[in-house]
Amino acid sequence: MTFPPNYATDIQRELGAEYEEQKKQLGTVISGISHDFRTPLTASLGYLQMIGKSGELSDKNAEYLGIAMQKNRYLKVLSDEFFELTKIENGGEELNIEKIILGNLLTETVLEQHSWIAERNIRTDFDIDDGIMIQADVHCLTRILNNLMSNAQKYTSDSFGVKLKQDGNCVVLCVSNTIADSTSLDVDRVFEPFYRMDARTEGGSGLGLYVVKLLCDRLGWSVKAELNDNVFTATILI
Structure with a gap:
């Protein structure tokens, strides 16, 4: 049996296009589900807060209410993160590149x-360093910085550092923190979706650094992670 020229290339192109279309459709579904979750979660949190302000709860019931509110907030954070993630993966909004004093x-x-x-x-x-100016989308940059800080907050054991330097034509941003148990961290996987150093914790979805990587890629920056002894460092090259 003979195949026409470029047959394999055409099949590969068709499969690639089909995969991208299915990925986009899945993202749309997840985005819709996340949006549908956000409204009732916000409403239920409001009702829980009203109950808490009523002043008619016993100490034990107040404790239970606090736990319910904590779980509700956690679910809302997850829902918001999934909603934002699908927008980023599907291209999201157009970048608005402007001059920003990063420091x-x-x-x-x-x-x-x-x-x-x-x-x-x-x-x-x-x-x-003061006065370092870059070209970036302020929304993307803010999300990157917030995610790096949130990751440090979750896992810092006793020391936390941030450095910003100009190195020739490159701007280098480093966020580092000590971790209690370096053996529990697979540094090669930290930018994978849903990876968490300790999956038993309820501190997040495991999407924070994955989103950092996606946004850096979109802005044309590079990001890497290193682990030296018990110090974890995320470095962005701009």
Whole structure:
């Protein structure tokens, strides 16, 4: 049996197009489900808060209410993350590239971490160069920074650091933190979807660093992760 020229290439192209179409359809379904979840979750959280303000609960019932509100917030966070993820994977909104003073936005984001740093008595090392300007979409950049900080908050054991430097034509951003048990981390998998260092924790969906990677790719940046002894570092090259 003989096949026409470029037969294999044509089949591969058709399969690739079919896969992309199915992926897009799946993303649309997930986005719709996530959207449908968000509305009742928001409403139920509002009702739970109203019950809490009524002042008519026993100590035990107040404890149960607190647990219910915590679980509700967690489900809402997951729903929001899935909704945002499908938008990113499907191209989402058009990028609005503009000049941004990265040091200013990074400093603001770091200052927002004060409460958990102080509460847990975390040692810090911040070295942020002023005046570094980059071209970026501010929404994507903010999401990247927030996800990096959120990851550090979940897993920092006693030390947390942020560095921003200009290295020739490249801007280097490093976010590092110590972790309690380095043997539980597979650094080669941290940018995979749903990967968590400790799957037993309820601290997140395992999508945070995956979203960082997707957004960096979309902006044309590179991101890598390293583990030296018990110090985890995520580095973005802009």
